[in-house]
Amino acid sequence: MGDKKRIGILTSGGDCAGLNALLRAVVHRAAGYGWEVYGIAEGTLGLMESPPRAELLDPATFDGTIMRRGGTILGTTNTGNPFAFPQLDGDPIDRSEEVIANYRSLGLDALIGIGGDGSLAILNRLAKQGGINFVGVPKTIDNDIGVTEISVGYDTAVAVATEALDRLQPTAASHRRVMILEVMGRDAGHIALNAGIAGGADVILIPEIPYRMEHVVRKIRGLYDSGRNFALVVVAEAVPNESGNRIVQKYAGGQSRYGGVGHFLGDRLAETTHAEIRVTVLGHVQRGAAPNARDRLMASVFGVHAVDLIEKGQFGRVVAWRDRHVVDFDIDDAVAAPAVVDIDGPIVRTARGLGICLGDQ
Amino acid sequence: MGDKKRIGILTSGGDCAGLNALLRAVVHRAAGYGWEVYGIAEGTLGLMESPPRAELLDPATFDGTIMRRGGTILGTTNTGNPFAFPQLDGDPIDRSEEVIANYRSLGLDALIGIGGDGSLAILNRLAKQGGINFVGVPKTIDNDIGVTEISVGYDTAVAVATEALDRLQPTAASHRRVMILEVMGRDAGHIALNAGIAGGADVILIPEIPYRMEHVVRKIRGLYDSGRNFALVVVAEAVPNESGNRIVQKYAGGQSRYGGVGHFLGDRLAETTHAEIRVTVLGHVQRGAAPNARDRLMASVFGVHAVDLIEKGQFGRVVAWRDRHVVDFDIDDAVAAPAVVDIDGPIVRTARGLGICLGDQ
Amino acid sequence: MGDKKRIGILTSGGDCAGLNALLRAVVHRAAGYGWEVYGIAEGTLGLMESPPRAELLDPATFDGTIMRRGGTILGTTNTGNPFAFPQLDGDPIDRSEEVIANYRSLGLDALIGIGGDGSLAILNRLAKQGGINFVGVPKTIDNDIGVTEISVGYDTAVAVATEALDRLQPTAASHRRVMILEVMGRDAGHIALNAGIAGGADVILIPEIPYRMEHVVRKIRGLYDSGRNFALVVVAEAVPNESGNRIVQKYAGGQSRYGGVGHFLGDRLAETTHAEIRVTVLGHVQRGAAPNARDRLMASVFGVHAVDLIEKGQFGRVVAWRDRHVVDFDIDDAVAAPAVVDIDGPIVRTARGLGICLGDQ
């Protein structure tokens, strides 16, 4: 070790806050070792093309504003699985060997992949197949990677959702309304639960806890009966209807969807209460917001540690934060299963302790 | 003048940012004259009940955090027109005399009404009918009261919409997406136009300018062709389809609506481009956000001037801000017609000068 | 007119929020005419060197995040008066002819200068001497350019100062403290006055209104006697002591100054009251903050209009905003005298109407 190395780095899956701070940490740490870092465009997509789309990243360019910005300057994609790459006509095809070949053609000694559990699993499979020296860094607004307390992007998403509740409360109270806020969270309810507590929600519905509409209605009626002039409801987008079925949304062109669980709940509440109801679907502002201090800090810790793992020749690892320490785990273990909300854990207990209705009672 | 007076104050119509700062200004100015201010609950609703719901406002309670908060501590309503008060069964009825009687029963010498053009027109009619000494203060996130450069609540709404664009841009660019942001604005496109310019929109659609989808598509294609990796579209909720017809939304219980122009545009763009599209409907965070500095300043200027008009015995006036001065106008003139965007004015000219597509070319 | 032109643009004097949005507006508007824009580095400094430091500005680079950022990507300086350019040893020298020569050597057809009254006056003199086709755009956090209601950078500075009061109030009330906030404002008290009203200050001291300490003390004592548990004082940095003399600050190396009027007032209050006092000197966060929506809007309006003036061959003008219109004035008139706070105007009247102590009674 100690030789001059060339590292590739890519961001994969849905974008989130803190990715650029992570890039900065990697390029600065690598520069400290005298290494080069190549930024690969749009996840593995940049490695499927010939020539590959990758650029040498200059540490100096990261010192000003880039680290403070949302998104990823490299670009990213949700649709680039090289093992099942979508075709306009016909079945998906396997383009993994192209990716591996381009990793080699770029002369890379190691690859840092920043992604959620899906992306990291794909990159891990690629690495094993192609002998790529891979280190993974967890990023996801869903915070569903269990080996780490916190993934990059999550804290900012919670902050944006909490801020939305701070803004909905005054208008709710001014008009005696029930405000429903639909937040992101495909498999896990972490954003809804944590932002709901921080933002003073009265009802929080998450996919981990099946709900009954009658409990929600009873909670809201009870609040109004006791003199309250508003109610705040937070629901994760993945929450199904009471029968456990996914809410059927309207699709258009395969992309623009609406009429999700937030509006579904609004409709149901309108049928069963006299309350005036308004629904807000928070959407992509949860992803694109500028990273808050904690996301930038975690991104910095992870980026430095990822490079240090490469320096020590430890591959197939994913970095993590646990109990005030940066650690790393075997990537096979890390992406085994998404870490949903522990329904017996301290955060759910806190919600119940505050009298928040979680829909199951 | 100079006698001890008792003033009533109410907020009417949709809530917005700055109303509490306005209440503070009124109670403090009135206290300076040695007068009392009674806060009336929920617009004219509080004056329809027996006894009326009104409370003496203590200036000291406004000094801390209330003035910094969104919403209105008095409550407000969109549905309380006393000349056509809705009945659960049967036609609306005229309850204006009850309101006037309660104005008298409270021993009020004057009434300050804070509202948009609709509310101010109703209050003006009430005042004429009942001999109420009325002064109006303009508040509306739509900024469509033409006698004043600025109404309370508008600047904060523009700021929130601009902030949303700031957050959508990074995620758009990371994923090469077209982001559509639907903002409020029933009759006037001020929020969409001003936030669109400030937030770097590429396309802005407002009700004042009929659009053709082909122009929008051409603009977006042109951007991508020239190397851009994102596009930002802002649309006011009142924008109809290309034929000038209102977009049919899905209603539920008469309250919760969705599938508005934002999603309509998303669907149309998905049909005509290959771009990945996401739609955000900003919703009530535009109303409930904490008032920014300018809204609080304007609210303070207006509140003080409204009380000064009462002190001078000048009624049937609405306060306004024009060319660095606080002024007042006959309320009949002020609410004659909503002030939509001047399509030959400096803001539209600025948008065109920046190359922003307004849909008509 | 209509020929292809080459415009130079520079930012001069203290930086502020909105400058990059202004650059974007100019390059986009110029691109609409098919013109080129050269960005000149660090005000006139970039035109004093050989070769001049100036770069062609690419409109595409301004579409993403630059327009949302504080500061100026061109750089700026407070110390580059070419008529009296400072020398390390010896008297300042006149380098104006070098600047004019470089304007010519770059082949510029016109120059847009963004500055405060001082910078605009210097640039105006240069333009007359050298036959430069000059258009000025007003920027200053002090808002002391009288021909325009608003200069770029001012609204953000007021917002930051107001936010500081929003943060100081809770800690003041928790500890029964008097919080003194010193804000910027060399000759004019606009920031202090407007932020003080918006932020709920009890005392506002501005250079336009001489104060007596006894009035300040009486106000604060009165508040505490009436049950208040905090007081907020805002003071503009330029406010002198009671005798009208500038507060002597400690200097070091000619740059780092401290012990200004905020601390001076804190000391005086500590001598005359039992209140616990804390002083915050807000400093450069007022300049460097990201531009708010209004500053970006005004910057866009001004930038487009400045280019349009060039297109019409109208030089020696400064753009301005008045009564909902973008206008322009002869630059000689515009920079004749700084526009201080009108002590009989509506904002001062509002402050007095709210019971705020301005130090003179």
Place this chain on the structure above:
Amino acid sequence: MGDKKRIGILTSGGDCAGLNALLRAVVHRAAGYGWEVYGIAEGTLGLMESPPRAELLDPATFDGTIMRRGGTILGTTNTGNPFAFPQLDGDPIDRSEEVIANYRSLGLDALIGIGGDGSLAILNRLAKQGGINFVGVPKTIDNDIGVTEISVGYDTAVAVATEALDRLQPTAASHRRVMILEVMGRDAGHIALNAGIAGGADVILIPEIPYRMEHVVRKIRGLYDSGRNFALVVVAEAVPNESGNRIVQKYAGGQSRYGGVGHFLGDRLAETTHAEIRVTVLGHVQRGAAPNARDRLMASVFGVHAVDLIEKGQFGRVVAWRDRHVVDFDIDDAVAAPAVVDIDGPIVRTARGLGICLGDQ
């Protein structure tokens, strides 16, 4: 257990963000048990007076905006140690028995004390002396209570300091300046270190790492030599001069201090470099800002757990957050020593990995 209880609660020491959210959690959790909560005014001060200043807290009043606000609605104090209570003339006296007597006279079954290590140690001593059933909750912007990963108020303080760096960077770069930011942190450098990393500082000085000015100067010179046009320096207020001596500040009336380490460093840098230097002392906005989502979440978790400890009859405990769980520790252990920055820990390692100068090399 299970009987109706009466709990007292107080906030002690310097205020911070999240205290009101904590009060809300306690009153809601207690209400769930059917218990009453009395809020004691201004820490132990409220228990020294006769009659004691304490009020029944109504859970309903906490549902709207209080939980979102900075400061503490109970009031707090830094100067009320009952074992050594300051006298205007003469030595401090022991008033601990008055406090204990009032705890009894209020009929309290238990006391929740929210404080930093100093306050918790005093309250612990009081509890032992008087047989008070005490539970402590850690709050401190300094985050120096070692048993918990996070104390209430810290995350917001870091966020405010990081935001200041975000604002100072653009103005620094526009003017080629070195910006020095002095943040709070009496004994521990956590705020400076974490905000410095998140905010892109080039130099971070903390009390745990003695610095040499020559290293700081070398770092800044190196940056400018390599083409950088700005530098950001963060320093904790407790950092001494190079000889390890406390910086002598100017005092006035024992309260208002200035000329601390920020300006000291500014002076030293001005002597040894040609760089233009500006100093910002962030001050009390770090304490008074509205609590961010994480501080409100932690406050909620802690508040619920504190009441649960009382329900289980477990006293002399302090609640804490460790590795995704809420736990509790013997209070004697918890306040033994302030937890300063681990100079071999992951955060310091991250800072060094990024190339940040910590002053020791």
